[in-house]
Amino acid sequence: EVQLVQAGAEVKKPGESLTISCKASGYNVSDYHITWVRQMPGKGLEWMGRVDPSDSWTDYSPSFEGRVTISTDKSINTVYLHWSSLKASDTATYFCGRTHDLREGIHLWGRGTLLTVSS
């Protein structure tokens, strides 16, 4: 089955670092772009950025540039989203998604990782 596998939840403290993963299953991760989307509690969807896993080219929304880093490990079919120093305001669900044509939006979504940042 073609799917994107994400861990269910993470709990961290402010100032800590974190990397969450998105593992492509049933297909080669290099074949499609992967996009990350944030959904804060009770709020809407926000487009964070994307990576082309074939060459690791990344683009970030200005709202997230410098705050997160998207990377790829093709050897294990996985894309990552990394924070070097978390804030309480990073508390949200983070979805990864596959796009056939980047501009057409995500056609295959992961189940999301719920991140809670609290002291």
Added chain:
Amino acid sequence: DVVLTQSPLSLTVTLGQPASFSCKSSQSLLYSDGNTYLSWFHQRPGQSPRRLIYNVFNRDSGVPDRFSGSESGTDFTLRISRVEAEDVGLYYCMQGTHWPFTFGPGTKVEIK
């Protein structure tokens, strides 16, 4: 950034009746390649979103034909011809024409 304004923000519909949602863009979404990159997503409570429509009116595989999309300039509409119980949740529009890509705030649908 392109602002997408959705209306209404909340809608209560009767089973079997039609429903429509509006998404107005602050700019033209016609891209230089001739495509208009406006998509619609549905998110049920506690679930991931699902794309229903891309490029204004193209239905995704498996999406019932009671869902349809249309446009009039910078105004876009998603229509459900006959609402079913499984249609509850939030509906988001998204534009992929201008960087950064943006979502609308969503329309919440409840069943009467």
